[in-house]
Amino acid sequence: MSGAVASDGFFRRLVLPGLAFKAVVIGGGYATGREIAEFFVGSGQMGGLLGLLLAMAIWSIVCAVTFEFARQVQATDYRGFFAELLGPGWIAFEIAYVLFMILVIAVIAAAAGEIGTALFAWPTWIGTALLLGLIIAVVSRGTAAAERLFRYSSVLIYAVYALFLILALAAFGDQIGGKLAASTPGAGWVAGGVTYASYNVIGAALILPFLRHQSSRRDALYSGLLAGPLAMLPALGFFLSMIAFTPEIGEAALPSDFLLTRIGVPWFGFVFQAMIFVALLETGIGMVNALEERADAAVRSRGATLPATARIALSAAIVIGSGVLASKLGLIDLIASGYGVFGWIMLFLFVVPLLTLGTYRIITRPLEIAST
Template structure:
């Protein structure tokens, strides 16, 4: 009988998806604004974007895991050097810009939501989140993995609850959108090409979440496990998208929802006030998870560089300071506003991430998939 180390392990193939989903949910789903821009606004046709997103996430996950496994590299600097050589520095710049942008969106949302739902002063909420992120990065890999696993389960449960509430009261509205193939929020019906490309762009700007999961790939031992882990990752990363998408369709084409800064607040308003409170808490924790995951990946790269040069591991307090500095930069950017950050900032960063990560990875896809 194979040992647990060498045999198939459910934990090994689940962990990459759990970490990816926990980091993605902040920049990808939390406010609902992201789903409006990358699918919801298309009404009945938006599911095609969602399908493209699932395929894209699954394929990129498989390739990323296989690249790390076959090349035996588990930090993004080493991986990028394998793919684009000295061009890795460009990725560093793009990654940091996108990470700060994603955290800025979450910070802007969290400050507003915590104020409106829980009654926290915006800066009290921000300082609390900054402290938690710094603390988690201070504690290290094991604590991050454990808390993000717990957090992911809680987030999934909350979003399922929110979606079920909407579906149970407005399910007929969702069916009506499909029955009349309603795409009326936009002046013209979207083409298949636009729907698919929108899904590609969504995957593109969210490519920044992958380095946060590289440390979990070391447990993957075979290509079979890579494929299973990749598909599971794709599912975990896409299910919340569809839950939010269908919830948005329940109000389609209501501009109060589709043009809202935080669509979930409008969608949950008719229900018991406790739902809004739960949403506020969930989004607050989502920001913590997102910021922690993305900053953790950056710190991991810096730590490797410091260790290589000095022979000494990076101090935990230094990790906490880096976390706080990155969050401070994000908070400044957050003043731009959620809608502009999502609609304009994310699209620009999507093209950049596709250029420095997606295309190079696809270039090696044939070799990675052909090799055992």
């Protein structure tokens, strides 16, 4: 029994934060492959791979510093975190975050609609409505419910991406190896990696409620460094599969569907699309939960609690409004017009202050105080 408890403690302290970070970034970051195509295909095969590895390194560093800074200032939600990091400027982050959250939920809602159409020939609104309804149902139950979902959904996601890469290598691995061997890094891979990392790394600040099991600097730093690989491994496998059909795959609305057609295993196509739906669900839950935990903290600071009906109403307002936006704009337009802008906004509101002011405060704070 004690071994099982220790193992679960290890998971909650060091692995769960990375799974939560993966959950927040996967839906808006690479679940359908559209985002990878937007930021990396144009840099060529080797350039795209280097850009993804650069983004992974940035994620690990920023997550590690974020987790430790949050632990030191005892921030359990993003509002408390940015009040310490930016002072009165925290409101600028919140405005940017709410707008970004609406954009991401609109993107995943549009993708869910397209998945429903591809699998069952549904009208797009049915897939969108199903996703948004499930987000509301889970988020209304709080962070503990999200933790349970992330634990089990992550097993499905990693297993399906691994099988996807295996089937892709079997079907067109010779094309992947040939193109990668002949490739040299193209222009823009550094900018692509930095921009992609910057708009996704906001997830490090959104998953602070999932750090409640940590108790030391080592927990924070180790889990942060592990978060980058945990979040990026499926994307790396996805990009390797895409290499066989670059650059034409860059024009596909759903690169995942493009590749599944060429893999030619019908039953796996169904499994993969269902997994993408779960990944989109993870992201929606992670982003909306962050806002609800922030609202709950504000209410608790006044000596009250946020009732379940209020949690349901808040999440419903967010996801339904975002779903309306998704119905007005296409998936490619949403990604191309919105993500790049927010990447630069988050770079200056979050990454730069964190790696300068935040790092300085961590280094100058006595270790014996920080590690208690």
